[in-house]
Amino acid sequence: MAPKKEPKQKIAAENRKARHNYFIEEELEVGIMLEGSEVKALREGRAQIAESYANVEGGELWLINGYIPAYDKAKTFGHDERRRRKLLAKKAEIAKLWQGIGREGATLVPLKLYFNEKGVAKLSIGIARGKKMADKRETEKARDWARDKARLLRDRG
Numbered sequence: 001m002a003p004k005k006e007p008k009q010k011i012a013a014e015n016r017k018a019r020h021n022y023f024i025e026e027e028l029e030v031g032i033m034l035e036g037s038e039v040k041a042l043r044e045g046r047a048q049i050a051e052s053y054a055n056v057e058g059g060e061l062w063l064i065n066g067y068i069p070a071y072d073k074a075k076t077f078g079h080d081e082r083r084r085r086k087l088l089a090k091k092a093e094i095a096k097l098w099q100g101i102g103r104e105g106a107t108l109v110p111l112k113l114y115f116n117e118k119g120v121a122k123l124s125i126g127i128a129r130g131k132k133m134a135d136k137r138e139t140e141k142a143r144d145w146a147r148d149k150a151r152l153l154r155d156r157g
Helices: 036-044 093-104 133-156
Strands: 009-012 022-032 054-057 060-065 085-088 106-115 121-130
Touching: 009 036, 022 093, 036 106, 054 093, 060 093, 085 093, 093 106, 093 121
Parallel strands: none
Antiparallel strands: 009 106, 022 085, 022 121, 054 060, 054 106, 060 085, 106 121
């Protein structure tokens, strides 16, 4: 049997601090409506979603404060760098997200903006709950111990 191939995703932007600052309860992949110059700028890989968030407004899902820089070669038909971008999801998924953020302290955090194997821009968002400082220290301690344990087993094995 042939080994499974890894999905070929080209990551355009990643929110690395999201897993440090939040407990991610559930993840969902959604599409994103982009203009032509935004797609070209994303392919250059200079976008940022670290300070952005998603919100459900009027039964629609929106990405707010996502930064996609201007594409230099798009002279007349450029785009606004921090405009609100509509996210594409099914109504049942949007209702599920709405219920998820309805709980106290939960929010929608973008985790990763990437191109899937077909070349379509996708955004991975998560229902997140904020971590306290003690939780962050505990996570860091567990990660350090796992790294030290792997090092010990590698050296003795």
